[in-house]
Each structure stands twice: as C-alpha cells, then as structure tokens.
Amino acid sequence: MRVSRIQAEENRQTVIDVASRLFREHGFDGIGLKDLMKGAGLTQGAFYKQFQSKDDLAAQASRRALESAFGRWSAAADPQDPLGAVIAFYLSMGHRADRTDGCPVVALGSDAARQGADVKASFEAGIRKYLEMLGPWVGEADAEEPGGKAMAILSTMVGAVLLARAVNDERLSKRFLQAGAESVQRESSAGRAKQGRRK
Amino acid sequence: MRVSRIQAEENRQTVIDVASRLFREHGFDGIGLKDLMKGAGLTQGAFYKQFQSKDDLAAQASRRALESAFGRWSAAADPQDPLGAVIAFYLSMGHRADRTDGCPVVALGSDAARQGADVKASFEAGIRKYLEMLGPWVGEADAEEPGGKAMAILSTMVGAVLLARAVNDERLSKRFLQAGAESVQRESSAGRAKQGRRK
C-alpha cells in the first residue's frame, strides 16, 4: 500500500490541483474530503498524512488556483495588446460558464471573506500579482505599491463576471461583460493618454 | 404549542429576516436549519411547515436581503449628491467589516452562482433595482434596459468590496475602496458632462 516519496509528493500535488478546481466549482463548504480525495484517485484516510486540516488544504488550493489563473493571464497577454487580450477571455460568456477553471476571486471571493488568515493570504498574494501585471498595461509605472487605476480595473472585471454569474438572464449577463469591457478600455486608454502612449 | 395564523406569519417573516443575515455571514452551506430556526426563536421541527426546503428559504432570504440593501441605498441617497452618498458608505471599511448587513451581492455572489434558478432570480431582481436607481445618477435616461454605464459602475463597486474582503492587509483593502470610489466618480461625471449636467 505504501508508495515512494516521489509518488507521495505527486499525489499531494494532484490533491491540491483537484481541490483548486472542485472548491471553485462547489465552494469550500460545498465539497467534502472524501470527494476531494476521490478526485485525486485516493481515499479519505490518506488525507491527514498530507494536510493538517481541511482549512490547510483550502489555503494551499487557493494559492494554486490563483497561480493557475495568473498563468492564464500571462499566456493570453499578447505583446501588441495585452490588456485587450486578457479582457477578451476574462469578460466572456465562456468564463462566466466555466467556474471550475475560471478566476478564483470570482468563484470563491465571497467564500474567502469568511475564511481564516491563511486562505486570505493566498488570495492577497494572487491579487497582488494580478495588479503588478495590470499596472504597466494601464499606464502606471512599476512601483512598490499597486496603482489605483489597476485596482479599479481589476474591481470592474471581477465585479462584472460575478454579477454575470448571479443572474439567470444570459442577455443581462452579456451586457454586464460588455459594459465592463468598455469601461476598462475607457479607463486604461485615459491612463495611457496621460503618458503619451496612446496607440 | 400551536400559535395563531398571524403569529405564524410573523414567525415566518422573522425566519426569512434572520436567514437573510445568517446566510450573508456564513454562506448558504455554512449554516444549518437548526441554527437558522434558533435565530428566530423556534426549533428545527417547525421549518417544513413554513418552507418547502432549504433552497426555498435561500431564495426567499436572498430576495429579502436584496430588498433590504436597496432600502439602504434609498435611505442614504440624499438629493444633492445621491451617488456620492451611496459610494461613501458602500465603498467604506465599515461595509467591508459588516458582511451580515452589507450588500448580498458581495457577501453571497460566489455562492449564488452555484445555486438554482430561484436564488438567481432573487439576485437578478435585486440587481435590476440597483441598476434602475443608478441609471439616472450617472446620466442615463430611464429606459427599459439598464445602461452600460450603470452596469460598469455597479461592477466596480461590487468588485472593490469583494477584493477588499478577500485580503488580510487593511491598507490594501482601503486602497481598493478608494480606487473604486475615484473610478466611479470619474465615470459618472463623464456621463453627466455629456448630458450637460455637470455640477
């Protein structure tokens, strides 16, 4: 029954990956350890050799989910128009429909607010990375502290997808995504104009 | 043990009120029927004479929560500068700290996305009311369909509070709220300028 240390570490990573997706789909309270472990091909009994508690896994899975989402932004951002490219997939009906692999801030933001400091630390680290990436795109210098324009734009993007998911009417959802995209474009081009970098 | 019909109806309303607050605090999956009923001074056994299921209560409590939040907007909105007044409390550290009585879209938006059509219908109705109220404040005519500017502004407000709650660092939270407020003011004054109503 025992497996090698390498295999055990691989299993641990698989559990974190699976949890990062299943938590986004069902919420932290919406799925149990049994189903999380089953998703990784293991049984519930193996859990506590790998993690301290369900909260511990929630923190690690949140970190993993944010990293994965950041990777998507990096991959999508083509050099010509990185913000436009990110907006195109973030503010889309595809993203609205795909909680499992979508942005964890939207999928779990309300849940994260009820969690402990560890889960919030994972979110905070991921959110800071988003802001660092957004800053230069909207005409803000690389700075220690994130800029207000990047923060407002991220808020608009997150809010638009959250609202698009909270309603039944798909036409209304589309309008939230579209309105968000237009607003972000306005805000960002105003920023770049100030720097004399309007395209 | 039996109470009058009037008392029974009062009890029902109390359960809905209590649930609208406790769901915002703990999430739909984070609190059970026993504690919900205890909050209204009843026992769990009385639940199913009043509601079809927990989902049924979730839909009714969501409706109640949105109505209550809309009431707060109406109360806060002074005629001189209604948007400014709403922003002042919505994008505040007080609102960040008070999930229980705060905006249900922020407190339960991620959860609502996982719920059935009834809960989403409650959210949709409430969100449409928010938009109807916002429209005229940002220079949009009263129309059948909500305007894009109001939708973008609501997205920014919701997103800013969601992000402010998902991080540990209070300074970062404040900056999200501040950045959201400034962005909304920019967007709305641009709207009013177009209509020649700049103050």
Added chain:
DNA sequence: ATTATCTATAGATCTATAGATAATGC
C-alpha cells in the same frame, strides 16, 4: 524500521420526516 495508503469508525452535524401536543379556528 518506517510510512503512505487503506478500511473502519467515532462523534458531530446535516436535511427531512414522523408523531405528539396544545392552542386556534370553526
């Protein structure tokens, strides 16, 4: 000898239902 995973289980809690009780409503 150590240990990663398994099966089994403790003890709590969850939603929902059943039957008893006592007050209302006719």
Added chain:
DNA sequence: ATTATCTATAGATCTATAGATAATGC
C-alpha cells in the same frame, strides 16, 4: 377538527482519528 410547533429520529454526510497492511528506505 385543524394545525403550528415541539421532541425525536432516520439516514446521509461531515471532519478527524485509529489501526492494519504492504511497500519503501535504510
């Protein structure tokens, strides 16, 4: 007679732990 609420419980599920097993690592 009806019924709003109560106590009690069914049956499922939850997190966490205990002990068995079998392969690894020394």
